[in-house]
Amino acid sequence: MKRDKLPIAVFVSGRGTNLQSIIDAIEAGRLDAEIRLVVSNRSKAPALQRCERHGIPYEVIPSKKFETPEKWGEALIEAVKRSGAELVVLAGFMKVVPANFIEAFKNRIVNIHPSLLPAFKGLEAQRQAFDYGVKLTGCTVHLVTPELDSGPIIAQAVVPVLPNDTPETLAARILEHEHRIYPQVVQWFAEGRVRVDGNKVWVDGARYGTLPFNPELEKF
Known part of the structure; x- marks a missing residue:
C-alpha cells in the first residue's frame, strides 16, 4: 500500500544544503514527503535558486517588514496554512521563530x-x-x-x-x-x-x- 506523502514547509536563510538533501531524498524516492512551500527571510538566499531549479514554490517573508514579532508570526502562520504543510522544517533559518508561530504548530516544527x-x-x-x-x-x-x-x-x-x-x-x-x-x-x-x-x-x-x-x- 502506497503511503501518502507528508506535506512540508522548509524555512531557509542561506545556502540551502539541508534543503537540497531533502529534495534529493524525495526525488530518489526515499522520502515520502512533498515540499509545498519554502519560506525565506532573505530575498537573496542562495537556497531560493534551488527552489527555482526544482520547481518548488517559495515566499520571501522578512521580519523587518513587520512592526512586531507577533505580526511576522501571523504572516508565517498564514503562509504555512495556505500551503497545507503539516510539518515545518527549519533548515538553516537564521531568525528566532516567533512564539505565536511555534504555538500554532506545536510539536510540528523541527x-x-x-x-x-x-x-x-x-x-x-x-x-x-x-x-x-x-x-x-x-x-x-x-x-x-x-x-x-x-x-x-x-x-x-x-x-x-x-x-x-x-x-x-x-x-x-x-x-x-x-x-x-x-x-x-x-x-x-x-x-x-x-x-x-x-x-x-x-x-x-x-x-x-x-x-x-x-x-x-x-x-x-
Missing part, C-alpha cells in the same frame, strides 16, 4: 543544530565546540520550543574531533551527517512514528544504542 545539544547552543556551534576542546561533537534534530535550541531531542549524530581539525573541517564533517539525519527524521514523521512524551521524543520501532547515529538510520 530544527537541526550543529552540536550535541544541550551543549553549544546558538551561532557558530561548530567553532564553540572546537574552541572548547571537546573530543566529540555532532548534530541534533529537535522539536522547536520558544527557548532557543532547547526543544525535545529527536535524533543525534556523533562526530569525533581530530587533532588536525580546523573549525572549517569539523563543520564540513558535521554537515555530512546533517544531510543524512535530517531526511531520515522527516521520513519518520511521514511514517507517523515520532512520539512525544513530555520532554522526550521516541521513534516507534527504531533501533537505539547505535553510533554515530542514535537512533539508527534506516534509509539514509
Whole structure:
C-alpha cells in the first residue's frame, strides 16, 4: 500500500544544503514527503535558486517588514496554512521563530543544530565546540520550543574531533551527517512514528544504542 506523502514547509536563510538533501531524498524516492512551500527571510538566499531549479514554490517573508514579532508570526502562520504543510522544517533559518508561530504548530516544527545539544547552543556551534576542546561533537534534530535550541531531542549524530581539525573541517564533517539525519527524521514523521512524551521524543520501532547515529538510520 502506497503511503501518502507528508506535506512540508522548509524555512531557509542561506545556502540551502539541508534543503537540497531533502529534495534529493524525495526525488530518489526515499522520502515520502512533498515540499509545498519554502519560506525565506532573505530575498537573496542562495537556497531560493534551488527552489527555482526544482520547481518548488517559495515566499520571501522578512521580519523587518513587520512592526512586531507577533505580526511576522501571523504572516508565517498564514503562509504555512495556505500551503497545507503539516510539518515545518527549519533548515538553516537564521531568525528566532516567533512564539505565536511555534504555538500554532506545536510539536510540528523541527530544527537541526550543529552540536550535541544541550551543549553549544546558538551561532557558530561548530567553532564553540572546537574552541572548547571537546573530543566529540555532532548534530541534533529537535522539536522547536520558544527557548532557543532547547526543544525535545529527536535524533543525534556523533562526530569525533581530530587533532588536525580546523573549525572549517569539523563543520564540513558535521554537515555530512546533517544531510543524512535530517531526511531520515522527516521520513519518520511521514511514517507517523515520532512520539512525544513530555520532554522526550521516541521513534516507534527504531533501533537505539547505535553510533554515530542514535537512533539508527534506516534509509539514509
